[in-house]
Amino acid sequence: MFELPQLDLKNKVSAQEWQLRVDLAACYRLVDHFRWGDLIYTHLSARLPGTDHYLVNAFGLTFDEVTASNLVKVDLSGNILDDTPFKINPAGFTIHSAIHEVRDDAHCVIHLHTKETIAVATQKQGLLPLSQYSMFSLPSLSYHGYEGLAVNDDERKRLQGDLANTNHMLLVNHGGLTVGPTVGDAFMRFYDLQRACEIQLALQSSGVDVTPVPQAIIDNIYNQANVVHSGSTGGQLAWPAMLRKAYRLDPSFAN
Secondary structure (H helix, E strand, O other), rough: OOOOOOOOOOOOOOOHHHHHHHHHHHHHHHHHHHHEEOOOOOOOEEOOOOOOOOOEEOOOOOOHHHOOOOEEEEEOOOOOOOOOOOOOOOOHHHHHHHHHHOOOOOEEEEEOOOOOHHHHHHOOOOOOOOOHHHHHHHEEEEEOOOOOOOOHHHHHHHHHHHHHOOOOOEOOOOOEEEEEOOHHHHHHHHHHHHHHHHHHHHHHHOOOOOOOOOHHHHHHHHHHHOOOOOOOHHHEEEEEEEHHHHHHHHHHHHO
């Protein structure tokens, strides 16, 4: 069996970078735990504060193999900045680099190919106001049409324009994407988007009439969501609990 190279960067990077590595590696493990992964594909990235350098997974590793030390540090062009035996998937980083380039607030970008986000993104009506979870996404939701593999520089500009200042995106025929100022915020936003899509598909498959959320509530609920489910009282409060869960599942991610 092929053994992965064992790296140890804990005492070779700043405390700030190490904590970011631990958070991002934990997020990869949680994505694997919730079965949101796609073999060795899809990516989560995080910006190192005060720099244009980013952490992303090594290409060829499953998400349950990602550790704080084997995350790869790159620049916006995908050039590897670490002394590491690992490579990255340049095509996979195209979407992330495009967003990091124009969204200074998007310190973490999560892009996944879950069947539920693909299914809802591909429906003509997209995400519908059918659950409380959809309320957390709809007021800050955008769409990007499918153009094939994301390797075209022209598509980067269209992706940037479609995302604009939203925090949730459904990529038609492709998957879901969220951004956040921290790993925890981006994770919680994807959790909400994923749950909204799961519930929509469950309701649609039931074949019964459903009760949509009234427009007046849609217009008001985002202010409520900002209070109870984002920023310092949402992603940042939920994340320590998720981090503890990651340690319980397998603490090796923090190596």
